[in-house]
């Protein structure tokens with residue numbers, strides 16, 4: 450970095466991450482992409498890299514406010530908030546943080562599936578509210594092991610989920626851009642056929658325009674009244690209106706959702722649905738994994754400023 454270079458940090462970071470960014474790059478902190486416009490021109494001219502975190506759009510307009518920008522280092526594997534085409538057109542490189550979060554996101558998907566099947570939240574309430582002592586045993590629920598699971602998107606995270614569910618003796622089905630080397634697992638060319646074949650449908654797609662509404666009303670109908678939908682990808686991948694309708698009319702048994710449209714201000718109708726496990730987009734939210742993601746983000750910035758090859762480039 451030359452003395453005129455500046456790393457701008459966008460998003461909400463832990464104190465440790467802020468300190469590490471400040472130590473490594475003297476990074477200056479902003480709240481969201483909209484705040485770039487509030488910086489004076491001289492500061493904006495100095496910015497060569499952005500450490501980006503969050504889900505507010507970072508597009509051409511924001512990039513054009515930073516004429517010397519060369520890198521957007523995303524904190525997260527999903528970079529749908531960043532307009533990568535606009536970045537490429539401006540010769541701006543984009544990096545993300547793949548792999549280091551696979552385990553945690555897969556763990557959360559499986560946990561939501563178990564919570565759904567075994568009604569763990571409701572059963573916990575049964576014990577805590579004294580009903581166990583008053584009324585006796587909690588009503589029987591649903592066996593998960595040995596069931597049929599469908600993974601929508603067998604990428605890095607999807608595969609971790611499938612591997613875990615195979616450990617639960619489940620029959621694994623999946624859709625993907627193309628069939629993969631997965632002996633014993635069943636490939637489906639389209640999501641409706643996948644949904645018809647399984648009890649649990651787990652969405653592990655990338656976000657963005659190409660997957661918007663991929664889990665459509667038709668897919669949800671195919672999953673049916675015994676079906677459970679788990680989503681750890683992005684809220685955009687599911688037709689949320691169709692999902693709420695199906696959940697509230699018994700056309701779908703339940704859902705486990707870590708992601709939503711308009712999060713964190715999610716559709717309030719979800720709060721009234723007892724058959725939904727709601728998680729606040731915390732798939733990668735462990736101390737260990739967030740530290741690894743933060744380090745990978747910093748390592749990409751360091752590589753860029755040193756003129757070395759980026760570790761995990763997107764474009």
Ligand code: 8YV
Nearest residue numbers: 502503524525526527730733
């Ligand atoms: C976010 C995520 O990075 O990696 C992703 O794609 O969705 C999360 O891990 C996290 O919420 C910080 O924005």
